Amino acid sequence: MLYRLLALTIDQTILTPSGKITKETREAIQYAKSKGIHVTLVTGRxxxxxxxxxxxLQIEEELITQHGAYIGRESDxxxxRKLEEEMTFDIVTFLQNFNIQLRLADEKNAVMTKGKLPESILGKTVWQNDSRFMSGNQYVQNVGDYLAENRMSPCKIDAVFEQEREVADVKSALEGMFNEIHVIRSAPKRLEIVAQHVSKLNGLIRLSDKLGFKREQIVVIxxxxxxxxxxQWAGQGVAMGHASNExxxxxxxxxxxxxxxxxxxxxxxxFRKQQPIEFLERINIIQ
Incomplete structure (x- = not known):
């Protein structure tokens, strides 16, 4: 099979648990690019x-971010796809009945609860780094009170729970209350809420359709x-060795x-045995 697109997730794939990128990973990405492979990142960040x-990593292609709610490159x-303002307020009002940390983010700004960060090292790394690069961060005592005065239409709502036992029930409750959302359990104590039909997979499908690549030509790690x-969808789906059995x-x-x-x-x-795309185009193997 001739592969054209390499899509990688960031946390626990590109990045080590300490938030670093190894020299070997950098070199591998450059190797794929030298073969003419389109390389993109797919992330909830x-x-x-x-x-x-x-x-x-010197990746200049469009990126699939916010679980597919935001796809682009620089200003392009x-x-x-965002959550509606009124629905966002209602979701936050419900979530604040639980002992959680909340974070709402659009393409540039983030509003989050004051207080302690997620417990795990990975959770702290993701939470801090994702907020660090936003152009405007607001730390508030109560997100619901903030939204009552400052309506917001975020790409994503993050909720990190104190008690893991509450997460499944809250996810089910949200899905029953709101038909226009997609609730993702991305970690044992974490829910991420985006608009309906928004997902990493749908983002990848949108990008591959735009580039004219078939699913069989796509590698996902x-x-x-x-x-x-x-x-499950990609032509070659690759799980990291430290991933869960599921x-x-x-x-x-x-x-x-x-x-x-x-x-x-x-x-x-x-990609070792695959000839460069430019060469294959030159000899009319691909158009």
């Missing part, structure tokens, strides 16, 4: 935070529960873990 990672936005639909079961290739440079290993293996 904001565009500003994803762009920082992409710039470090090809797709954006991921590690999270919210990556499963992409791994994620691994959805993939048709399991690469090595972070410690074993899993991204580098699979990129080199997949």
């Amino acid at each position: 904001s565009y500003a935070a994803a762009r920082r990672v992409a710039k470090s 936005i090809s797709y954006i 991921g590690s999270g529960l919210d990556d499963i639909p992409m791994l 994620v691994k079961a959805s993939a048709n290739w399991i690469t090595r873990s972070h410690q074993q440079n899993g991204v580098s290993y699979v990129v080199m293996e997949v």
